[in-house]
Amino acid sequence: MRESRYWILSLGAAVCLVVLLGIHLSIMHLDTLLAYLGVVNADPLHYQAVMARGRSGGWVLAYILLLAFGLYHGLYGLRSVLSEVVSPTGQRLLTWAVVAVGFIAFTWGTYVVIKSSLMGGV
Amino acid sequence: MRRYNNRLGIRGWIYAGNYGLERYLYFLHRISGLGLIFYLLLHIGVTSARIYGGAAWEQTMSLLSGPAFKLGEYVLMAGAIFHAANGLRLIITELGMCIGTPGRQEYPYVSSVRKQRRLMIVVMIIIAVLLLISGVDFFIL
Numbered sequence: 476m477r478e479s480r481y482w483i484l485s486l487g488a489a490v491c492l493v494v495l496l497g498i499h500l501s502i503m504h505l506d507t508l509l510a511y512l513g514v515v516n517a518d519p520l521h522y523q524a525v526m527a528r529g530r531s532g533g534w535v536l537a538y539i540l541l542l543a544f545g546l547y548h549g550l551y552g553l554r555s556v557l558s559e560v561v562s563p564t565g566q567r568l569l570t571w572a573v574v575a576v577g578f579i580a581f582t583w584g585t586y587v588v589i590k591s592s593l594m595g596g597v
Numbered sequence: 598m599r600r601y602n603n604r605l606g607i608r609g610w611i612y613a614g615n616y617g618l619e620r621y622l623y624f625l626h627r628i629s630g631l632g633l634i635f636y637l638l639l640h641i642g643v644t645s646a647r648i649y650g651g652a653a654w655e656q657t658m659s660l661l662s663g664p665a666f667k668l669g670e671y672v673l674m675a676g677a678i679f680h681a682a683n684g685l686r687l688i689i690t691e692l693g694m695c696i697g698t699p700g701r702q703e704y705p706y707v708s709s710v711r712k713q714r715r716l717m718i719v720v721m722i723i724i725a726v727l728l729l730i731s732g733v734d735f736f737i738l
Contacts, residue, residue, distance in 0.1 A: 486688055493681045504674055505731065507738040520658055522651040529647070542641070549634030556627060560607070580641050587645040594648065 485551040488544040495541050529591035542584040550577045617710050619717060626683050629676040636673055671735045678727045686720040 501509065503519050517524055528534040554573045561569045610627060613620035646657040690696055690713055697712035 486691075489684050490688065493685060496677060496681065500674060500677060504670065505734045508730070508734040511738060522647070522654045525647050525654065545637050549630070549637055552630045553634050556631065559609075576638070580638055583645065584641045587641075587648055590648045 481551060485548050488548040488551075491540070492544045492548055495537060495544065498537070499541060526591060526594065529588070529594070532592075535588055535592045538588045539585055542581055542588070546577045546581050546584075550574075617708070617714075619710055619713070622683055622717070626680060626687070629680040632673070632676050633680060667735065671731065674731050674735070675728055678731065679724055682720050682724045682727070686716055689716065 506519050519525075519528075550573045554569060557569055557573075558566060610624055613624065643657060643661070646653045695713065695716040696709070
């Protein structure tokens with residue numbers, strides 16, 4: 476795939492991230508404001524609340540998509556930044572290092588999401 | 598033939614010389630992006646504590662509490678808000694929107710960046726409002 480395609484994919488992932496991360500951050504960090512506005516959102520960091528979200532199919536999908544888009548966009552950006560300070564001979568190694576980090580993080584993150592959905596809650 | 602070294606490194610990211618404000622936003626975009634990707638990797642590790650049971654989760658959460666972490670969370674939120682809004686501005690201009698129509702250049706020449714400035718100001722106001730709303734939730738409510 477051409478380099479420009481990776482870049483277009485990164486832009487697409489960014490737009491999806493704005494929506495998904497916006498929802499995630501609002502629920503996790505603006506809970507007081509949401510409760511104030513009438514949107515009931517009990518302590519989102521409480522273990523029961525975390526596992527209740529983990530059981531929901533919609534949240535499982537959202538977390539996996541967040542992982543995929545976040546890791547792709549973030550690691551593509553990291554590679555672009557590092558490519559400016561890595562020597563021309565090290566570019567291929569840099570790409571493979573970034574792919575390896577992304578693969579490990581995505582595999583582990585997806586395992587955690589699926590494992591918590593199968594744990595059946597508290 | 599000797600190759601010209603055009604890699605300015607980190608100094609080249611920060612120093613924008615005589616360029617406009619947008620060039621400094623590029624630096625902030627880069628710094629916030631780096632912070633967010635490193636946090637994401639850390640976040641994947643920390644939140645995996647939930648698969649080891651309620652006690653492990655509560656223990657992890659108690660380690661990550663206190664005023665310093667609260668401030669850190671707000672800085673992270675601010676970084677995400679800035680990176681998202683500024684990133685949307687970059688995509689909008691990349692698609693050729695909000696940059697005005699091309700015209701014949703007459704002396705004294707005006708920088709084309711000025712045509713994008715209105716969008717930049719709107720985006721900065723949106724960022725400021727979102728930072729204020731988040732700040733109220735984090736520190737006042």
